[in-house]
Every structure is written in C-alpha cells, then in structure tokens.
Amino acid sequence: MxxxxxxxxxxTPERILDAAEDLFAERGYAATSLxxxxxxxxxxSPSLYNHFRNxxxxxxxxxxxxxxxxxxxxxxxxxxxLTAEGIYRWLEITVRMHHQRxxxxxLLQHAALSGSPHTDALVDRLFRPMFEPPQNSVAPxxxxxxxxxxxxxxxxxxxxMSYITMAPMYRDLLGEDPLGPDAEEKQVRLIMxxxxxxxxxxxxxxxx
Numbered sequence: 001m002x003x004x005x006x007x008x009x010x011x012t013p014e015r016i017l018d019a020a021e022d023l024f025a026e027r028g029y030a031a032t033s034l035x036x037x038x039x040x041x042x043x044x045s046p047s048l049y050n051h052f053r054n055x056x057x058x059x060x061x062x063x064x065x066x067x068x069x070x071x072x073x074x075x076x077x078x079x080x081x082l083t084a085e086g087i088y089r090w091l092e093i094t095v096r097m098h099h100q101r102x103x104x105x106x107l108l109q110h111a112a113l114s115g116s117p118h119t120d121a122l123v124d125r126l127f128r129p130m131f132e133p134p135q136n137s138v139a140p141x142x143x144x145x146x147x148x149x150x151x152x153x154x155x156x157x158x159x160x161m162s163y164i165t166m167a168p169m170y171r172d173l174l175g176e177d178p179l180g181p182d183a184e185e186k187q188v189r190l191i192m193x194x195x196x197x198x199x200x201x202x203x204x205x206x207x208x
Contacts, residue, residue: 013051015041021062025103028110029059029117056117063118066104067125070097074129088192088204091156095191098164099184105164127157152198156191163187 010018019040023032034055038045052058077090098105108126111119130153167178176183192204 012041012043012047016043016048016051016058017062017065020058021066021103021107024059024062024110024116025106028114029055030114034058059116060118063107063122066101066107067122069101070094070104071125071129073097078129084199087199088195091191091195092188095160095188096184098160099179099187102164102179105161108161109165127153130157156195156198159194160187160191 009015016037020032020037023036023040026032027036032055034048035045037058038048048058052061073090073093077086080086107116108122110116111122131150164179167183170178174183196204
C-alpha cells in the first residue's frame with residue numbers, strides 16, 4: 001500500500017501547474033506533452049484529465065497564474081495618482097519578481113519565437129496596460145522623450161526579461177551567478193538608473 005502523502009504536500013492540481021510551468025518555460029508549448037508533465041509530477045497521464053481537459057487548458061491555467069501575480073503590481077500602480085516614485089517602486093518590484101519567478105520571461109520568449117495559444121490575451125494583460133495612460137491620473141512630463149514612451153516601455157521590458165532568459169550565458173564572464181542575490185541588486189540599480197534618465201524627474205529609492 002503506498003505511503004500517505006505528507007500533510008504539507010501540495011494538492012495535485014497545484015503540483016501539475018508547477019511542473020507544467022517549468023516544462024513550458026524550458027521547452028515551449030509545442031515541445032511539451034502532457035506525458036512529460038505527468039512524468040514530472042509522478043502520476044499517470046490519464047490522471048491529468050481529472051484536472052485539465054487538454055494541454056491548451058493546462059497552458060492557459062499556467063499563463064493565468066503567472067499573469068495574475070505579475071500584473072498585480074501594475075494594477076496597483078494604475079489605481080493611484082501616477083508619480084515617478086510610484087513608477088520606480090513598480091519597476092523594482094517587477095525586476096525582483098522576474099528574478100524570483102524566471103519562468104514567465106522564459107515562457108514569453110518561447111511564445112514570441114515559436115508561438116503558443118492565448119498569446120494575444122497574454123499581450124493584452126501583461127503589456128497593453130503599460131502603453132495606455134492610467135485613468136484619473138496625470139503621467140509625469142517626459143518632455144522631449146514623450147514621443148518615445150512606447151519604445152521606452154519596450155526597451156525596459158526587454159532589458160528586464162531578456163536579462164532573465166540570457167543570464168546563464170554570462171555566468172562565466174561575470175564570475176558570479178547572474179540570477180543570484182548580488183546580481184539582482186545590480187540589475188535593480190541598472191533599471192532604476194535607466195528609468196531616471198527616461199523620466200528625467202524624481203530620485204530612485206536608495207538601495208540597501
């Protein structure tokens with residue numbers, strides 16, 4: 001008779017989502033099968049259908065869970081009067097989240113290069129709000145770079161997320177783990193410095 005699962009063990013649907021998130025981030029949507037997910041979870045493939053009707057539904061659940069976490073700070077930013085200080089705070093939170101949960105950047109890279117279901121919805125939820133002015137709020141005056149605001153958004157997004165996906169290639173050159181805590185602090189400082197150049201106002205929060 002199999003041993004009972006530990007009381008602290010995650011529920012099966014959550015373990016499936018964890019395994020699927022890792023695999024979709026590693027291999028992309030097309031190269032990941034439900035059998036791969038089941039093997040990593042340690043269950044039989046038919047058992048997956050008790051929780052997710054097919055691979056697309058599983059992928060959608062993975063994406064939704066990631067986007068729910070990553071869009072929350074931006075939602076909070078847009079609900080208050082927009083200030084440079086608020087933008088700096090949101091950027092720092094976002095950079096740290098990507099370091100702590102690198103799978104979203106990796107999954108997005110696969111979606112951009114080889115496609116995946118729900119890519120339009122992903123773009124709408126994650127990126128479109130960054131291109132739209134918040135309601136009932138006045139954006140900081142960007143002066144002569146105002147017309148480049150969309151490119152600034154793309155540039156900062158690319159800096160944050162491509163750092164995560166490409167970081168392993170630079171480990172030997174840097175002489176340290178680019179996803180380690182010390183490197184995370186340096187990445188936060190870099191993004192803050194670049195954001196200050198774009199905004200031309202406010203002071204980034206001091207880094208401990």
